[in-house]
Amino acid sequence: xxxxxxxxxxxxxxxxxxxxxxxxxxxxxxxxxxxxxxxxxxxxxxxxxxxxxxxxxxxxxxxxxxxxxxxxxxxxxxxxxxxxxxxxxxxxxxxxxxxxxxxxxxxxxxxxxxxxxxxxxxxxxxxxxxxxxxxxxxxxxxxxxxxxxxxxxxxxxxxxxxxxxxxxxxxxxxxxxxxxxxxxxxxxxxxxxxxxxxxxxxxxxxxxxxxxxxxxxxxxxxxxxxxxxxxxxxxxxxxxxxxxxxxxxxxxxxxxxxxxxxxxxxxxxxxxxxxxxxxxxxxxxxxxxxxxxxxxxxxxxxxxxxxxxxxxxxxxxxxxxxxxxxxxx
Amino acid sequence: xxxxxxxxxxxxxxxxxxxxxxxxxxxxxxxxxxxxxxxxxxxxxxxxxxxxxxxxxxxxxxxxxxxxxxxxxxxxxxxxxxxxxxxxxxxxxxxxxxxxxxxxxxxxxxxxxxxxxxxxxxxxxxxxxxxxxxxxxxxxxxxxxxxxxxxxxxxxxxxxxxxxxxxxxxxxxxxxxxxxxxxxxxxxxxxxxxxxxxxxxxxxxxxxxxxxxxxxxxxxxxxxxxxxxxxxxxxxxxxxxxxxxxxxxxxxxxxxxxxxxxxxxxxxxxxxxxxxxxxxxxxxxxxxxx
Numbered sequence: 001x002x003x004x005x006x007x008x009x010x011x012x013x014x015x016x017x018x019x020x021x022x023x024x025x026x027x028x029x030x031x032x033x034x035x036x037x038x039x040x041x042x043x044x045x046x047x048x049x050x051x052x053x054x055x056x057x058x059x060x061x062x063x064x065x066x067x068x069x070x071x072x073x074x075x076x077x078x079x080x081x082x083x084x085x086x087x088x089x090x091x092x093x094x095x096x097x098x099x100x101x102x103x104x105x106x107x108x109x110x111x112x113x114x115x116x117x118x119x120x121x122x123x124x125x126x127x128x129x130x131x132x133x134x135x136x137x138x139x140x141x142x143x144x145x146x147x148x149x150x151x152x153x154x155x156x157x158x159x160x161x162x163x164x165x166x167x168x169x170x171x172x173x174x175x176x177x178x179x180x181x182x183x184x185x186x187x188x189x190x191x192x193x194x195x196x197x198x199x200x201x202x203x204x205x206x207x208x209x210x211x212x213x214x215x216x217x218x219x220x221x222x223x224x225x226x227x228x229x230x231x232x233x234x235x236x237x238x239x240x241x242x243x244x245x246x247x248x249x250x251x252x253x254x255x256x257x258x259x260x261x262x263x264x265x266x267x268x269x270x271x272x273x274x275x276x277x278x279x280x281x282x283x284x285x286x287x288x289x290x291x292x293x294x295x296x297x298x299x300x301x302x303x304x305x306x307x308x309x310x311x312x313x314x315x316x317x318x319x320x321x322x323x324x325x326x327x328x329x
Numbered sequence: 330x331x332x333x334x335x336x337x338x339x340x341x342x343x344x345x346x347x348x349x350x351x352x353x354x355x356x357x358x359x360x361x362x363x364x365x366x367x368x369x370x371x372x373x374x375x376x377x378x379x380x381x382x383x384x385x386x387x388x389x390x391x392x393x394x395x396x397x398x399x400x401x402x403x404x405x406x407x408x409x410x411x412x413x414x415x416x417x418x419x420x421x422x423x424x425x426x427x428x429x430x431x432x433x434x435x436x437x438x439x440x441x442x443x444x445x446x447x448x449x450x451x452x453x454x455x456x457x458x459x460x461x462x463x464x465x466x467x468x469x470x471x472x473x474x475x476x477x478x479x480x481x482x483x484x485x486x487x488x489x490x491x492x493x494x495x496x497x498x499x500x501x502x503x504x505x506x507x508x509x510x511x512x513x514x515x516x517x518x519x520x521x522x523x524x525x526x527x528x529x530x531x532x533x534x535x536x537x538x539x540x541x542x543x544x545x546x547x548x549x550x551x552x553x554x555x556x557x558x559x560x561x562x563x564x565x566x567x568x569x570x571x572x573x574x575x576x577x578x579x580x581x582x583x584x585x586x587x588x589x590x591x592x593x594x595x596x597x598x599x600x601x602x603x604x605x606x607x608x609x610x611x612x613x614x615x616x617x618x619x
Contacts, residue, residue, distance in 0.1 A: 052424040099601060102608050106367055106423050110556040117553035118597045126590035237549035241435050244428060278443050284436020291429050
């Protein structure tokens, strides 16, 4: 019963996501799922560890370029490409992590932002002989189709993205419940007490940093496979705010916030960009508005209401059961 | 070995870059020092200053007047935004103001794109003369930019150390609570500092405009350098900002002479090195009060 309750929230959320798949066109769905995976890393860092990262596109680009380099120069199997991208993400996070997590949260944000811009420059100019600068790496023809589910086709890719998103969410739900998740929260709220309890502040933060950024890199590899084109545009300074915006739009530190935020954000982007050419304006105004309106986001405001409703339903059920018991006697 | 003529013009180029970085990051540093906000929207005032310089110099033909208008308008925009938005953020934690200011920056760039379009615009150089220093032709305008930056540093130093308002600002940087206890209107002090910061960023944009093309994302382009400067120098320290701005300027300029991609990578490497040794930058304070 407990196991069922643990999974029930996830199952409902992803069933709703499947409902979207039926009603809305496929590219839109693919975009939402990848974007949600992209955002959950940022959400974890901001909501659970208290680090605001404007540098998520850096790790996204690392994952995407890991996959792209493998597929363009070495092999043809997209699954191996994904693996290479994820490993690249882990390696980069493990290299910069020990340096970055020692910093105060304000410095952390600035340094990450600088990293994103540096990776943008690196991919655009310094490694231009390998990355072909702004033209990007064209992967679509380099990938072999895979057996059973062909992930190089959009339909097959959706299955992969959906299943991996479910896996990622189960992982983060597990992390939230585990001692590690509690430690992360403690590192955000009161690091002195965390140290007092015998945990290494540095270790907890480093681990959280690596987990979150590996997830982001994974989203990057999915982008690479999905679009079949990897260009420096991915980590351009104009896009560094996107994950933060969606994190806050969905609700900081909530499990389903990134899902709700992604649906809202990608949906709005599709609708509004038809009418307004300058998408940044909308992002900026949205960000300021959500922050000043109480910074709880869509899911952050809905969740307490939903929880209260569920409790009321249960309470309404209980007396009925008791009555039935009395009558039977 | 690098050609000495090239080296000299490289050093001058680096000095002028450093001046722009300094003017740009001084606002960031002041805002962080006094209000404990990271005001990323300074990069927006930089772009606004540059665009107004372009518009006015196209309409009237005088670049200096354009820079002046840019400074005034940036200060005005800073004033309005401080009153409307930042007043609500001072009591919150630092990430809050950081997110808000980033929203302002992105939104502002959207407005700039809507008003001026996407095409890069050239701004004429106000002083076209060249000086001959040791057989090397050096553009006078770049030297003027350096002089202005040094004058601003001296002016800010005098303002903070010699005037009563400046002393109040320094006291506020030390401890806002006690300053308020002395009967100083801290809220007005914050507004004043923000206006000053906006004006300085506008000045940076106006002075930089003739050296580069003016384009909507110019604030984002310089963003990485601005943050590397404040991180190396230490947030909130004016002296640290001054030193690290010229350091980064030289590294960018000389680095690009040696090997072009170094222009972006070298400051980043230096920043990582300094953070490894001292996580708060060269002159940053270890403790974050409030």
